[in-house]
Amino acid sequence: MNRKTFRLVVFLAAISIGGILFIQIFWMGKAFDLSNKQFEHNVNLALLNVTSTLCEINQNEILPDPIEQLSSNYFIVNLNNKIAPEILETILKSEFQKREIAEDFEYGVFDCTNREMVYGRYINLKENTTSSPASSTFPQLNKDAYYFGVYFPNKTSTLAGEMWIWGFSSIVLLIVVVFFGYTLLAIFRQKKLSEIQKDFINNMTHEFKTPISTIALSSDVLQSKEIANQPERLSQYAQIIKKEATRLQNQVDRVLQMATVEKNTISLTKQELNLNELIDQSIQSAQLNLPNGGQISFDNRAKETILSADKVHLTNIIYNLLDNALKYNENIPKVAVSTHSDKNTLTIIIKDNGQGIDKKEQDLIFKKFYRVPTGNVHNVKGFGLGLYYVKMIVEAHKGRISLESSPSGTAFTIHLPKS
Incomplete structure (x- = not known):
């Protein structure tokens, strides 16, 4: 229908x-x-x-x-x-x-x-x-x-x-109307979920199809007899296969994360961590995807940077926000990361110079599978899981995340308790 x-x-x-x-x-x-x-x-x-x-x-x-x-x-x-x-x-x-x-x-x-x-x-x-x-x-x-x-x-x-019979029939009719309204609401929700799932499958197909095709083509080249006499070319195609395999692995890992990251079911392995070190590691990883002329800066204003958190999850959410700041930016990326602290809280701010997020989209981007509509254009990679994952992990650490956006850029702010 x-x-x-x-x-x-x-x-x-x-x-x-x-x-x-x-x-x-x-x-x-x-x-x-x-x-x-x-x-x-x-x-x-x-x-x-x-x-x-x-x-x-x-x-x-x-x-x-x-x-x-x-x-x-x-x-x-x-x-x-x-x-x-x-x-x-x-x-x-x-x-x-x-x-x-x-x-x-x-x-x-x-x-x-x-x-x-x-x-x-x-x-x-x-x-x-x-x-x-x-x-x-x-x-x-x-x-x-x-x-x-x-x-x-x-x-x-x-x-x-x-007139009790009229009253009884009115109550029955009211119950029917309430159930009708509930049914309509359930149908609307189911239809919305169906559209989201369809969009997710389309995005996932698109995300997997490109690296698989690249690996298949590279494999065909490696099977040719002439390639054995061309070591440089052989190494080049091997690196392509490795790169695309890593890309596939990252996409699969991101989807599998969602199987365990549901509210009230997240298992955290907390330890004493240095926030600066985690941010430095995440920036180094994100710089591999940095286009020519792009820049990621880090301004540490936090007096105390030690907190109790899950290292893997916290690293992932910082990297996800940096990755979004790069891939959703139509300009040459200029990403600024800063931290500051007070008595009980550490704050992380990741700000970009992108085109911003529309006001009506800001309350939706943390929902599972939600992506800002781009029609049938797949110029941006992703499943709509990144920010949902970020929000769940932040809340699992008893923290909170917020955003401020304008046509000149978007800033995500994460507040995390030190202990």
């Missing part, structure tokens, strides 16, 4: 999941509105019957539109006569039970004489209990008529509780 198709599939899948979520939320809202309307309808019918019963008892006529809904859970009923609270409570319970309204409610009776709600109770229909006075305050209305109010304090939570 190519990248364009993969992105299209991911986009369509995300749209599908988003559509399902939207439909779920939409129908949950519709279901809640329907339950709410059904509840209000049942309450209106029950209160209308309560009004009719009270008017029959008081021998009064029912007022036009006696029921007013002031909010989603507060209703008032207007009457023409005084209201007996005990009778009202009995009728309310009876009518609500007939309409299968099991929601707890409060009621209050308005006294025209004192212009206040003078009586109220909290009714629990499920447990058939009452409490007095009312647990909430009924708003006082600017009315001269008799009326009573009914308030349902837990209406919203009760309706939501009755």
Whole structure:
């Protein structure tokens, strides 16, 4: 699957999941509105019957539109006569039970004489209990008529509780969405890893192909009968074979290093070392690859250069940084190595005069197999393992590495504890 198709599939899948979520939320809202309307309808019918019963008892006529809904859970009923609270409570319970309204409610009776709600109770229909006075305050209305109010304090939570199947389905859908997101993340990571591995194999093939071809050609020349009579030429091709064999060995060693250099699995053989001597040895090795006009300088400002470290690994990381400073430099290399120290730390700075590293690449170059993209151009050797190896070894020594880069060059700074 190519990248364009993969992105299209991911986009369509995300749209599908988003559509399902939207439909779920939409129908949950519709279901809640329907339950709410059904509840209000049942309450209106029950209160209308309560009004009719009270008017029959008081021998009064029912007022036009006696029921007013002031909010989603507060209703008032207007009457023409005084209201007996005990009778009202009995009728309310009876009518609500007939309409299968099991929601707890409060009621209050308005006294025209004192212009206040003078009586109220909290009714629990499920447990058939009452409490007095009312647990909430009924708003006082600017009315001269008799009326009573009914308030349902837990209406919203009760309706939501009755929609448990919608809640359960929403949780299931949320789990599906989470797993979908996790799956997408895993797919992205796997695809990225696949691209990195493919790039690594291509680089490794390129790195191995050149010396193998050179060795094969040199071997063909050495097999010719005429070469035996040309000692200088024989020696020249033998040196070519040795050089390319050494190159191959170095590449193989670099790959094999990664098999043992994984975080928390690095085995260090520490000993007392002189940092200056290690740097001098690394510079001598790196100078073999130094082009004409190139230069590697060393400025030792460290007062104390003895530290406890693994000699092989520490030599490798210094050489790797020097090697990078040379082979990634499009100019005539001018590499400056310097050291300084404080009470507990030795610091190594390796600075070059190359073209620098782009800001967006700086956080990535320490990742395994990562190489700064150069398209299909293989003008620079490497597998993308060097800086990963450097970082792992530095951290294994309880140190840290950082870099500063600009168009005029890059400086790597290594801080290592003395002990």
